[in-house]
Amino acid sequence: MRTGAANTAGPTAPHTRETARVLHGLYEAALSGDRSGTAPRPVIDASWQRMLRIGVDPDGGTSSALLRREDLEHRRRATPLGEVLPALSEGLRSAADASRQIVVVTDAEGRVLWRDGNKAVIRRANGICLQEGAAWNEESAGTNAIGTVLAAGRPVQVHSAEHFVRTLHNWTCSAAPVHDPRDGRLLGVIDVSGPDSSFHPSLLALVDSVARLAAAELRNRHLASVDRLRSVASPILSRVGGRALAVDVYGWPAAVTGMPPVGRLPLSKSFAAGRMWLPSLGMCAVEQLPGGWLIRVDDDSAADGARAGQVVLDLSGRRRWSVTVSGPAGDWTQELTPRHAELLYVLSLHPEGRTAAELAGDLFDDPTRTVTVRAEMSRVRRRLAEVLAHRPYRFTEGVEVRVIRPEHPADLLPHSTAPAVRRQGPPTG
Numbered sequence: 001m002r003t004g005a006a007n008t009a010g011p012t013a014p015h016t017r018e019t020a021r022v023l024h025g026l027y028e029a030a031l032s033g034d035r036s037g038t039a040p041r042p043v044i045d046a047s048w049q050r051m052l053r054i055g056v057d058p059d060g061g062t063s064s065a066l067l068r069r070e071d072l073e074h075r076r077r078a079t080p081l082g083e084v085l086p087a088l089s090e091g092l093r094s095a096a097d098a099s100r101q102i103v104v105v106t107d108a109e110g111r112v113l114w115r116d117g118n119k120a121v122i123r124r125a126n127g128i129c130l131q132e133g134a135a136w137n138e139e140s141a142g143t144n145a146i147g148t149v150l151a152a153g154r155p156v157q158v159h160s161a162e163h164f165v166r167t168l169h170n171w172t173c174s175a176a177p178v179h180d181p182r183d184g185r186l187l188g189v190i191d192v193s194g195p196d197s198s199f200h201p202s203l204l205a206l207v208d209s210v211a212r213l214a215a216a217e218l219r220n221r222h223l224a225s226v227d228r229l230r231s232v233a234s235p236i237l238s239r240v241g242g243r244a245l246a247v248d249v250y251g252w253p254a255a256v257t258g259m260p261p262v263g264r265l266p267l268s269k270s271f272a273a274g275r276m277w278l279p280s281l282g283m284c285a286v287e288q289l290p291g292g293w294l295i296r297v298d299d300d301s302a303a304d305g306a307r308a309g310q311v312v313l314d315l316s317g318r319r320r321w322s323v324t325v326s327g328p329a330g331d332w333t334q335e336l337t338p339r340h341a342e343l344l345y346v347l348s349l350h351p352e353g354r355t356a357a358e359l360a361g362d363l364f365d366d367p368t369r370t371v372t373v374r375a376e377m378s379r380v381r382r383r384l385a386e387v388l389a390h391r392p393y394r395f396t397e398g399v400e401v402r403v404i405r406p407e408h409p410a411d412l413l414p415h416s417t418a419p420a421v422r423r424q425g426p427p428t429g
Contacts, residue, residue: 020196023161024169031058043152044162046414047143050151051164053408054139058166062141066133067111076113080180081105081188083221084214085114088190092210093117101194101203104130108186108319110137110150121194128167130193144168145175146191150319153177153186153338153415155211157204160196172199176211181219182250184337186319190214222252229291230254236294243281243297246289254292263382265295268332278332280385310400311387313344318411325387338415339363340380343373345413346420348401353392362420 026040030048039045051058067075076082085105092103093116102117102125112134115122125131138147142164148156155176161169175191190211192203226248233246233255243258251265265278271293276286278295287294312324321341324333336344346362347354354362356370356377363373381388389396406412413421 020160023159027161040162042417043148043156044143044158046410047138047148047151048164049410050138050414051142053410056139056142056164058142058164060165061129061167062136062144062165063129064135064140066129066131068133072111072113072133075107075111079107079113079187080218081107081113081178081214084217087217088210088214089116092190092192092207095206096192096194099194099200099203100198101192102130104136104146104191104193105188106136106146106191107188108150110135110140110146110189112136113188117192118194124195125193128171138164141165142168145173145193146189149175149177149189149191150186151414153319155204155208157201159199170196172196174203174207176204176208178211178214181215182222182248182252183335185335222248222250225291226252226254229289232290233292233294236289240294240296242299245295246292247295248292259297266332266334266383267293280383309398310402311395312402312404313341313348314404315341315345315412316404316406318406318414321413323384325384334383338413339376341413342416342418342421343376343380345403346418347388347393347395348403349420351394351401353389353394355392359393363418365419 023040026038029035029037030040030045030052040048081088088103088105095101096103096117100118100121102115102121104112105114106112112130112132115125115130115132130136135141136144136146138144138151141147143158144163144165145156145158148158155174157172157174159172163169163171171193172195173191173193175189177189178187179185180187190207192207229246229248237244237246237255237257240257245256245259245262246254247265247267248254249267251267253262253264256262262280265280271286273286273288273293275283276295277283281295281297283298285296285298287296310326312326314322314324321336321338322333323336323344324331342363343359346359356373357367359373359377360369361367363369377388377390377393381390387396387399388394395401416422
């Protein structure tokens with residue numbers, strides 16, 4: 001029977017020959033199909049099983065076709081991470097250099113955009129293709145901190161033989177995701193990598209702190225842009241009759257008139273000037289502003305209540321999930337955070353509804369965590385109020401709910417540790 005004893009040999013233990021020996025033993029047992037002994041850490045075990053399913057060669061290399069220079073430069077210019085690169089460098093470069101590590105920043109696909117740090121380690125990294133333009137998702141390089149962060153959606157440390165590809169067994173890496181605070185989408189991954197002898201358990205906390213610092217810097221820049229939009233929109237709204245608001249290109253409100261303050265509006269990719277139906281407002285007239293949109297609510301059509309008729313919950317991806325709401329006036333799609341994907345999936349399994357305590361048990365195996373559940377459900381309902389009811393939490397009556405699942409059951413929300421998700425509920429849709 002498998003146990004969790006291997007955690008003592010994971011990345012919280014110091015790097016010793018005994019640690020390496022135990023990790024190599026777990027690795028060889030996993031490759032041979034022996035699942036009767038001690039298990040690796042859950043995040044590593046789940047990644048190894050994915051690698052076996054998709055056929056990654058443990059004896060293969062980690063080389064990949066590098067991006068062309070013009071493609072690399074295009075990706076660098078396109079990502080907001082470039083705006084906060086100085087903060088990333090200041091927070092990690094000196095520590096990485098002193099501890100014989102390098103700092104790597106990738107995009108949301110795992111392509112290396114920048115790297116810096118110890119010069120000797122950079123030369124060594126060239127031998128495993130850990131260089132600018134290379135792909136480091138799990139499909140390309142097996143279990144590794146960058147790729148496994150992309151799959152698991154949370155900070156990960158991978159040490160020595162926890163890597164799936166053998167050529168990485170003398171490396172250690174710690175990585176954390178960076179999400180855009182404006183819309184929640186994944187921007188990329190910050191990673192610190194080096195020889196396995198340079199491993200230290202505190203590196204993961206340091207990398208995670210720098211990732212959070214980057215997100216905070218982006219948030220501050222966003223708040224400044226909302227303030228600029230407010231200065232433009234406020235004089236216009238003062239002359240508008242009826243209900244109206246100004247939002248930025250991400251749907252965040254800068255100013256409102258004739259109505260209570262609202263949360264972020266989910267704007268579809270096709271959002272443009274003209275007549276537009278918004279789920280929480282009804283039919284609206286949309287005009288472009290510098291840095292955002294002026295939205296005037298058509299109160300006559302809003303009273304008619306263009307009711308949503310179908311919800312499609314797309315959980316087929318390994319790193320991105322979405323919900324699409326359709327009705328007589330059109331449809332719109334909203335990307336989901338990992339937690340919101342879990343909540344909507346659980347509600348799809350229980351059309352009769354779930355109380356906050358039941359959802360807390362479903363997600364955390366702890367019915368007392370109702371405060372967390374209520375806070376998250378409040379955030380979900382700001383965007384999906386027309387299809388989600390409460391007391392108990394459920395999809396509203398008459399709304400058809402369809403779930404698109406991944407081909408393999410184990411790929412359903414692979415980041416999730418929620419008991420209700422791991423039980424693999426009955427098929428829906």
